[in-house]
Amino acid sequence: MAIKFEQVNFLYPSFDNDHFSALTDINLDISEKGEFITLIGETGSGKSTLVQHMNALLRPTTGNVTIYGIKIEKNSNKDKKIKLNPLRQKVGLVFQFPEYQLFEETVLKDIIFGPKNFGVKEEEAIARAKEVIQHVGLSEEYLERSPFNLSGGEKKRVSIAGILAMEPDILVLDEPTSGLDPKGRDALLELFTNIHKELNKTVIIITHDMNIVYKYASRVLVMHQSRLVFDGTPNQLFMKENIAKWNLDLPDIIEITNQLEQKLKLKFDTLPHNVDQLFELMKGVL
């Protein structure tokens, strides 16, 4: 197991003593290879807090998180023997807002900032930058531009490129597709799928888009009021009746299928993943 949560609780400190609980009793295993995980839940349900535990940016108030064999507990930052920094190279975390990380004069310098911090040589880092900038759907000439003159979507891609250049084993993205146009969103998801399939790495994505969950994920986690309430495949999740209880909605294709079943009084054996499959099912029934 690459990352293992054991009875993790996390409280945000506050001035009154009624601490705000962001994570409650989380138990979770994430393997190093081959998982495409989506993390969903309402705003304020603890998703971002959960992923920030995955590279030891936050430490649990009680319980522990084991990341690549290193046990992280409440006071692990004070223990000089535990080096947290290497973990952050292994588990690359892309924050939701690119404004929080872009600071260099050029896109190139910003992308190589991460790798250089982890001891990668400058030439090697530049070579990586040239590669990843194309992966995220921008051309090489962007490398010489200032990150502050880019559009919101372009900034987002540059910030993702900055983490990809670190070559993490596990890639964690906090709402990577928010603020992108449909084409850019699909291109990025294609990229994540490639990373997942070709390099066999684990990708974890926070999203509110059920279509992404249904189309790409091999596993889905649902957070609800600081608890992890569901851990399974998308098919299991969307079969369940209690979707409404967690304030989620259904992917478009399932919604359409359900409507067809109700309105036309049909009965399908399986749930389709795309329009072609639905078409096949229709043909079978009619």
Added chain:
Amino acid sequence: MKNIIIGQYIPGTSFLYKMDPRSKIIALGILMVTAFIFKDISHILYMLAGVLIILKIGGIPIVRIARGLKPIMILLLFTFTFQVLFIKTGAVMLDTALTLTTYNLGIMIIIILLWYFLRKYIKSKLLFMVVIILVILTMLSMYTPGTIISSSNLTIYEDGLLGASFIMVRLVIIVTLSTILTLTTKPTDLNLGLEKILKPLNLVKINAEEIALIISIALRYIPTLLDEANKIMLAQASRGVDFSEGKLKDKVMQIISLLVPMFIISFKRSDDLANAMEARSFIPGKERTRIHVLSWQRNDTAVIVFCLVVLVSTIVLGFVA
């Protein structure tokens, strides 16, 4: 960083919350002036007691204020030390030779090592450090066997000690009083109060509304910007920036990686705020009606009169003495 509570309003119901912001600001001004007029250490201790009573009646836990004072503790200790060492008038309180010998040099190193390894487990690190420094100083003056390496004199004068404690208490009082004001007054009320108080400045062509607005926006954004700074630190930490260690060159890079996004976000925030204000047709200095109209109660007059009595009697006391 989470300990800074200046500029944060915390809801409550005590009389401090019911007071008119104008009277609170005026009372704060009067009491601050009073704190500077006091010439006698015992008097300012009375005033400190008075401030504690205000906290008690106002239902503000002292612990909360103490937590807010923590960040300025280092500043206070610095001023204290310098005052003690450099004011050289009045009666001599303590005159002792500090002698560094081969023996106590060894013990000193052991104590410092002990401090270095133990400090992880001690909760109040600052207090621990002060105790260790006091222990070392006592040893240097009392226990001096062996060959003398070097020797110097430590002399503490009465005025130095008094002056130092004086400034400490004064600063604590001032910070506590201003914290009480911001803890118990909503930013909007504070803004309105300041505006009304600064109104006379309009006569000399200074726009009081704008000044009040600037002050209240600044106060309002302290916690927001702290929160942003925290998020930026996390984002950069996940790109391998280790804010806790590194050489000087790395440190500079770390600070830049924090400051640049900080500036960008501040500009963006102020832009957003300006747009939001404009969208609500805000025009600085224009006559406006308010939802909440300030009302001056009998309590407010009583508080102001009380504060004035304190001020006047302080001045009179100063002349008499």
